[in-house]
Amino acid sequence: MIDERALALSGASRPRLPRGVRLKHDDVRNEWLLLAPERVLKTNAIAVEILKRCTGEQSLDAIVDDLASTFTAERSTVEADVRTLLMELATKRLVDL
Amino acid sequence: MNAPAPSRPVGLLAELTHRCPLGCPYCSNPLDLDARETELPTATWQRVFSEAAGIGILQLHLSGGEPASRRDLAELVAHAAKLGLYTNLITSGVGLNRAAVTKLAEAGLDHVQLSIQDSQPQSADHIAGYKGAFARKVEVASLVTETGLPLTVNAVIHRANVRRAGAMVELAVRLGARRVEIAHTQYYGWGARNRGLLMPSREEAEAAIEEVERLKTTLAGTIVIDHVAPDYHARYPKPCMSGWARRTLNVTPAGKVLPCHAAELIPGLEFWNVTQHSLEEIWNNSPAFNAFRGDEWMREPCRSCARKSVDFGGCRCQAFMLTGEAREADPVCHLSPHHRIVEEILAEARGEAAEPGAYAYRRMRPLPRSRGERLQGEDLDISAE
Ligand code: SF4
Numbered sequence: 001m002i003d004e005r006a007l008a009l010s011g012a013s014r015p016r017l018p019r020g021v022r023l024k025h026d027d028v029r030n031e032w033l034l035l036a037p038e039r040v041l042k043t044n045a046i047a048v049e050i051l052k053r054c055t056g057e058q059s060l061d062a063i064v065d066d067l068a069s070t071f072t073a074e075r076s077t078v079e080a081d082v083r084t085l086l087m088e089l090a091t092k093r094l095v096d097l
Numbered sequence: 098m099n100a101p102a103p104s105r106p107v108g109l110l111a112e113l114t115h116r117c118p119l120g121c122p123y124c125s126n127p128l129d130l131d132a133r134e135t136e137l138p139t140a141t142w143q144r145v146f147s148e149a150a151g152i153g154i155l156q157l158h159l160s161g162g163e164p165a166s167r168r169d170l171a172e173l174v175a176h177a178a179k180l181g182l183y184t185n186l187i188t189s190g191v192g193l194n195r196a197a198v199t200k201l202a203e204a205g206l207d208h209v210q211l212s213i214q215d216s217q218p219q220s221a222d223h224i225a226g227y228k229g230a231f232a233r234k235v236e237v238a239s240l241v242t243e244t245g246l247p248l249t250v251n252a253v254i255h256r257a258n259v260r261r262a263g264a265m266v267e268l269a270v271r272l273g274a275r276r277v278e279i280a281h282t283q284y285y286g287w288g289a290r291n292r293g294l295l296m297p298s299r300e301e302a303e304a305a306i307e308e309v310e311r312l313k314t315t316l317a318g319t320i321v322i323d324h325v326a327p328d329y330h331a332r333y334p335k336p337c338m339s340g341w342a343r344r345t346l347n348v349t350p351a352g353k354v355l356p357c358h359a360a361e362l363i364p365g366l367e368f369w370n371v372t373q374h375s376l377e378e379i380w381n382n383s384p385a386f387n388a389f390r391g392d393e394w395m396r397e398p399c400r401s402c403a404r405k406s407v408d409f410g411g412c413r414c415q416a417f418m419l420t421g422e423a424r425e426a427d428p429v430c431h432l433s434p435h436h437r438i439v440e441e442i443l444a445e446a447r448g449e450a451a452e453p454g455a456y457a458y459r460r461m462r463p464l465p466r467s468r469g470e471r472l473q474g475e476d477l478d479i480s481a482e
Pocket residue numbers: 117118119120121123124125126161162163188189212459
């Protein structure tokens with residue numbers, strides 16, 4: 001389940017990918033990848049949708065609302081996914097909160 | 098030899114030049130450095146980058162020598178960025194100024210990796226063999242972060258700085274780096290030549306490893322620490338290059354394509370050059386790439402070992418250097434029949450307190466050439482304001 005630090009993230013923070021971290025569709029492999037210093041991370045479909053919204057414009061809460069309505073999903077499930085992913089990436093300094 | 102079908106490469110290390118104002122005694126460049134006259138021209142590098150993107154390469158590491166020694170560096174970055182390649186500049190910092198950093202950022206550079214020789218300025222300059230290098234690097238770090246480019250600090254650990262491994266992580270934090278690489282020296286090329294002066298004692302190496310591992314936890318979320326522990330002290334070898342010819346390729350200043358930067362020390366390998374073949378042909382068919390693909394080439398104990406898909410038998414270059422045969426298990430492995438060679442080398446390693454000696458600094462060799470003339474010592478072209 002969702003860990004404490006992920007729960008403690010503020011819903012008002014506006015997550016964004018810092019310079020040097022890029023979400024890229026790789027046409028050769030036909031998949032979305034997150035490119036970062038000395039790293040290439042594979043992303044699943046949910047992660048891609050979250051990361052596409054990490055532009056610094058939308059708040060964490062707004063991203064959750066947006067995803068829940070776009071994919072008609074349970075808000076609490078979406079929120080857990082978003083918080084877990086953002087916490088994990090922030091620890092690796094791949095996302096700024 | 099029947100090699101398995103190659104996987105797709107993800108990274109290309111472009112050694113744009115071997116020219117470098119510094120002379121680090123552990124430099125990964127070969128002892129025989131490519132002279133400036135042999136360097137590939139701009140258009141050839143750009144073609145190579147285009148071919149790289151075409152075969153699925155995602156990350157381009159612009160390295161050297163000192164890549165800023167090339168006047169066309171920003172042009173090369175711009176071309177790579179246009180192709181969507183993730184561009185990483187691996188630099189000593191010396192040779193970069195505000196104008197050059199701004200130009201690179203505008204050209205679309207994604208990331209800068211800056212080397213630091215020590216956290217103590219005097220020692221750092223001594224290791225680099227260049228007075229004032231430390232101060233320049235500190236300045237370049239702030240230029241990089243002011244521009245908004247992400248910074249990684251890279252430090253190579255050896256006898257002269259092993260007690261300051263943790264201090265170098267802290268320095269990286271102060272310099273505004275988001276990531277730091279702490280890598281214990283690997284003994285190829287210049288590192289092998291200077292091994293006696295570089296190898297720390299086991300106690301020192303272990304204390305440094307412990308300190309850096311501790312900092313990984315305390316500094317999580319502040320800085321990412323990538324830690325390359327010294328393989329001589331390990332039970333199993335490192336999964337060198339994630340397996341020979343599986344993920345990356347190296348292009349030398351003169352265009353030779355290598356599966357790893359040290360591969361040329363293995364005799365009998367045939368390397369192809371980008372001036373004669375496309376990158377795709379080289380990746381798929383170059384004899385050097387196919388020589389150690391898969392596990393057909395392995396001998397015992399690797400051949401029947403369960404770990405062979407984890408560490409690929411370790412490093413081919415190290416196996417050759419220490420045993421004289423590249424197909425042997427990396428003798429770092431305690432299962433290798435040659436493991437005692439590593440133990441003997443370790444037994445000779447002396448502590449930091451030992452008498453300091455004179456490094457064989459990495460330099461362009463002013464060797465007499467065939468017709469008796471000499472190669473000029475290289476000067477650095479500092480990219481103009
Ligand atoms: S390791 Fe030192 S000498 Fe070698 S290229 Fe890098 S900065 Fe130059």
